[in-house]
Amino acid sequence: MSETTLSRTAIFSARPTLRIADQPDERLSTLMTALKMDESEGGLSALELHLTNWVATPEGGAELAFNADSSLRLGADLAVYCGDEASPRELFKGKVTALEMVCNYGTPPELVVLAEDGLNAARRNRRSEVYTDQSPADVVRTIGARNGLTVNVNGLASPTGTWVQLDETDLGFLRRLLARFDADLQVVGSELQVAARQDAARGEIELTLNSQLARVRICADLAHQASAVSVAGWNAGDGSAVSSEASSLSSTGPGSGRSGIDWAKDVFGERSEHLATPAVGSNDEARAVAQAALDQRCRRFVRAEGLSEGNAQLRVGSTVKLVGISAQFDNRYYVVRTRHLFDMEQGYRTEFSAECAYLGG
Numbered sequence: 001m002s003e004t005t006l007s008r009t010a011i012f013s014a015r016p017t018l019r020i021a022d023q024p025d026e027r028l029s030t031l032m033t034a035l036k037m038d039e040s041e042g043g044l045s046a047l048e049l050h051l052t053n054w055v056a057t058p059e060g061g062a063e064l065a066f067n068a069d070s071s072l073r074l075g076a077d078l079a080v081y082c083g084d085e086a087s088p089r090e091l092f093k094g095k096v097t098a099l100e101m102v103c104n105y106g107t108p109p110e111l112v113v114l115a116e117d118g119l120n121a122a123r124r125n126r127r128s129e130v131y132t133d134q135s136p137a138d139v140v141r142t143i144g145a146r147n148g149l150t151v152n153v154n155g156l157a158s159p160t161g162t163w164v165q166l167d168e169t170d171l172g173f174l175r176r177l178l179a180r181f182d183a184d185l186q187v188v189g190s191e192l193q194v195a196a197r198q199d200a201a202r203g204e205i206e207l208t209l210n211s212q213l214a215r216v217r218i219c220a221d222l223a224h225q226a227s228a229v230s231v232a233g234w235n236a237g238d239g240s241a242v243s244s245e246a247s248s249l250s251s252t253g254p255g256s257g258r259s260g261i262d263w264a265k266d267v268f269g270e271r272s273e274h275l276a277t278p279a280v281g282s283n284d285e286a287r288a289v290a291q292a293a294l295d296q297r298c299r300r301f302v303r304a305e306g307l308s309e310g311n312a313q314l315r316v317g318s319t320v321k322l323v324g325i326s327a328q329f330d331n332r333y334y335v336v337r338t339r340h341l342f343d344m345e346q347g348y349r350t351e352f353s354a355e356c357a358y359l360g361g
Contacts, residue, residue, distance in 0.1 A: 002206060003206045003207060003208045003211055003212055003323070004205070004206065014082070014083060014084065014085070014310050014347060014348040015029075015085065015342070015347075015348070016029070016032065016035055016080055016081060016082045016088075016091070016342050016348065017029045017080075017081045017085065017088055018032060018049075018078065018079070018080055018081075019078070019079040019080075019081070020071045020072060020076055020077065020078060020079075021071070021076070021077045022077070022079065025071070025072075027055075027065065028051070028072060031051045031052045031053070031055070031065055032049060032050070032051055032342075033050045033051065033052055033110075033343065033344055034049075034050040034341075034342060034343040034344070035047070035048070035049055035050070035080065035340070035341065035342040035343075036048040036339065036340070036341055036342075037080065037091060037092050037339070037340040038337075038338075038339050039186070039315065039316050039337070039338050040316060040336065040337040040338075041184050041316060041336050041337070042175045042184065042185065043117075043119045043171070043175075043184075043185045043186050043187055044116060044117060044119040044120070044123055044171060044187075045092055045094070045116070045117040045119075045187070046114070046115070046116055046117075047078070047080065047092050047094065047113075047114065047115040047116070048112065048113070048114055049078075049080075049112070049113040049114075049115070050110060050111075050112055050113075051065070051066065051110065051111045051112075051113065052065070052108050052110060052111075053065050053066055053101070053108065053109045053110055053111040054108035054109055064109070065111075066111055072096070072111075072113065073096065073099075074096055074097070074098075074099060075095055075096060076095065076096045077093075077094075077095060078092075078093075078094060078095065078096055078113070078115050079092065079093040079094075080092040080093075081312075082310060082312040082340060082342075082348060083310070083311070083312040083313075088312070089312040089313065090189070090312075091312050091340055092115070092117065093117060093118070093189050093190075094115045094116050094117035094118060094120065095115060095116065095120060096113055096114070096115045097114055097115055097116050097120065098113075098114035099111065099112070099113060099114075100112040100113075100114070117187045118147075118148075118149055118187040118189070118190050118191075118192070119147075119149075119171055119185075119187050119192075121147040121148060121170075122143065122147045122149075122169065122170040122171040122174065123169055123170075123171045123172075124169070125146075125147065125169060125170045126167065126168065126169045126170075127165060127167075127168075127170070128164075128165060128166050128167050128168075129164075129165045130162060130163070130164050130165075131162065131163040131164075131165070132162050133160055133161075133162070134160065134161075134162075134163065135156060135157050135158055135159065135160050136156040136163075136177055136178065136181055136183070137153045137155070137156040137157050137194075139163055139174075139177060140153050140156070140174065140178075140185075140192070140194050141153065143170045143173070143174055144192040146170075147170060147192075148190070149187065149190055149191065149192040150190055150191045150192065151191075151192045151194070152191055152192065152193045152194070153194045153195070154194065154195035154196070154199045155183075155195060155196050155199055156178075156181060156183060156194065156195075156196065158284070159282065159284045159285050159288065161281060161282070161285065162281075163177060178194065179292070180278065180285075180288065180289050180292060181196065181288055181289075181292055182196055182197050182198075182251055182291070182292035182295055182296060183195060183196045183197065184197060184200055184316075184317065186316060186317060196251065197251050197253065197295070197299075197334075198250070198251035198253070200317045201317070201319075202315050202316070202317035202318040203313055203315075203318045203319070204318065204319040204320070204321065204332075205311065205313055205314055205318060205319070205320050205321070206320075206321040206323060207306070207308050207320055207321070207322055207323065208323045208324045209322070209323065209324035209325050210324065211324075212308050212309045212311070213306060213307075213308050213322065213323075213324070214306075214307045214308060214309070214349070215306065215307045216304055216305065216306035216307075216322065216325060217304070217305045217306070218302060218303070218304045218305075218322075218325065218329045219302070219303050220260075220263075220301060220302045220328075220329075220359045221300075221301065221302075221303070222260065222263060222264050222267060222268070222301075224297055224300065225260040225261060225263070225264035225297060225298065225301060226261075226264070226271050226272060226273040226294070226297060227247065227261055227264060227265055227270045227271055227272060228245055228246065228247035228270075228272040228273070228294070229245065229246050229272070229273050229274075229275060229290045229291075229293045229294040229297070230243065230244070230245040230246075230272060230273070230274045230275070230290060231243065231244055231245075231274075231275050231278055231280055231286045231289045231290040231293075232274075232280075232286065233278075233279055233280035233281060233286060234281075235281050235282060236281055237281075242280055242281065242282055242283050242285075242286050243283070243286055244283055244286035244287035244289075244290050245272070245290055246287070246290040246291040246293070246294040246295075247294075249261065249294065249295060249298055249357070250291050250294075250295055251291075251295045251299075252295065252298060252299060252357040252358070253299050253334040253355070253356065253357055254319045254331075254332035254333065254334055254356065255302075255331045255332045255333065255356040255357060255358040255360075256331065256332070256358055256360060257331065257358035257359050257360035258358060258359055259298055259301065259357050259358055260297070260298045260300075260301030260302075260357060260358075260359075261294075261298055263301075263359065273293075273297075275289070275290070275293055298357045299334065299355050299356070299357045300355050301355075301356070301357055301358070301359070302329070302331070302333075302355065302356040302357070302358065302359055303353065303354070303355050304322060304329075304333050304352075304353070304354045304355070304356070305351075305352075305353055306320075306322070306351070306352050306354070307349060307350070307351050307352075308349065308350050308352065309348075309349060309350070310340065310341075310342070310347065310348025310349045310350050311350050312340070314335065314338055314350045314352055315335065315338060316335055316336060316337065316338060317334075317335065318335045319332055319333065319334060319335070320332070320333050320335055320352065320354055321333075322354075327360060328359055328360055329359075329360065330360060331356050331358060331359075331360050332356065333354035333355060333356045334354060334355055334356070335352055335353070335354045336353050336354060336355055337352065337353040338350060338351065338352045338353075339351040339352075
């Protein structure tokens, strides 16, 4: 695999295009001056859009471009497409949740649009509920359906148990539940996609330093590495004690080299970390929680913060292969955060955070 060009043509326009209710909106796209779209693990992508809100009239005057009668209003379905205008990719789809009018002396008025993706309803719905004799996948399907989402769950069919949502939003509860089993959720359009980290795959991209990769900062940090993680609790049904420990890696993600656990053992020796906070009711659940915690620690061993040319394929859950840095840090990383940016001065670019369990070389 090598770095793939962003367009089939030598010169192309990467200006984002906008759609309202799935229909292209030329006025909206033309008047856009800046864009920021943030996404991270745990879902709920957020969009901030800046528009010039002043246009000329056929009679030679001027008027507001967007007002109460326009299609751009609170609750409007808004989509953003990025990349080569000849073959753009959907970057964001959601609902407008806020409108802000900005007026400064000597400059045209500006309209700032804020929007959130399909997890907006799950963020707003708060409840207390008990889910009895259900697997994590069952709980995801129940919550996704009542928030109007099509649900696509990969795995998570066990363990079956009782799960309590106590005065939590649907989104907050899902994040807490899935973190116990090392899983993530993202929304694509109106589909809620949930999978264990080891099963998440949203494509692979290669970025070469001083080519599409403009800058990068990478840190290999042993501060939070442990050789084992243990969890203990009790079974509320029969009062018996439960416990488990994880001392070998299960889901490390992409990359190759020596793991953070191996480096930590060499530098500091054996160190076990006990988790006192998670409530576990069976040995199987304790084992899953301990394993997830150990894997999560190890995957954060090497962290990369980078800036690339705007790339709509660079998303949370994708793998990025970084090349041209050094033998130690050239590796494959899992993307955990992205920020897609556009303005009239610097054009379209993508900031990202990625992690790897291994240090190469």
